[in-house]
Amino acid sequence: MASCIGAAQGALFGITSGFLLKRYNKLYRNARFQVHVLYQCFCVAYTGAFKGDKQLISFQERYFQQENEKRKLLINKAADQGIFLEDDATIMSTIDT
Numbered sequence: 816m817a818s819c820i821g822a823a824q825g826a827l828f829g830i831t832s833g834f835l836l837k838r839y840n841k842l843y844r845n846a847r848f849q850v851h852v853l854y855q856c857f858c859v860a861y862t863g864a865f866k867g868d869k870q871l872i873s874f875q876e877r878y879f880q881q882e883n884e885k886r887k888l889l890i891n892k893a894a895d896q897g898i899f900l901e902d903d904a905t906i907m908s909t910i911d912t
Contacts, residue, residue, distance in 0.1 A: 821866025822859050829858030 833854060836843040843850075893899070 817870035818863045818867035822863035824866070825859040825862030826855070828862065829855045832858070 833843075833851060836854075837851075838844075843854075
C-alpha cells in the first residue's frame with residue numbers, strides 16, 4: 816500500500832516538475848519523447864520504492880521490538896521459576912512461538 820501511495824506522489828511530482836522543466840529548461844524541452852517518459856518512470860519508481868522501503872523499515876523495527884519484549888518476558892518467567900536460560904535459548908524460543 817505504501818508503494819502505491821509513493822508511486823502516486825511520484826507521479827504528481829513527475830508531472831509537476833516535468834511541466835516546469837519543459838517550460839524553463841531548454842535542454843529538457845529539446846529532448847526526445849523517450850527522455851520525458853524515462854523521467855516520469857524514474858520519478859514514479861523511485862518514490863514508490865522509497866516509500867515502500869521506509870514502510871518496511873518501520874515494520875522491522877516494530878517486529879524486533881516485539882521480539883525483544885517476548886525475550887525479556889521469557890527471561891523473567893524463567894528467573895521466577897528458578898531456571899537459568901542462556902541468551903541463545905531465549906532467541907530460539909521467541910522464534911518458535
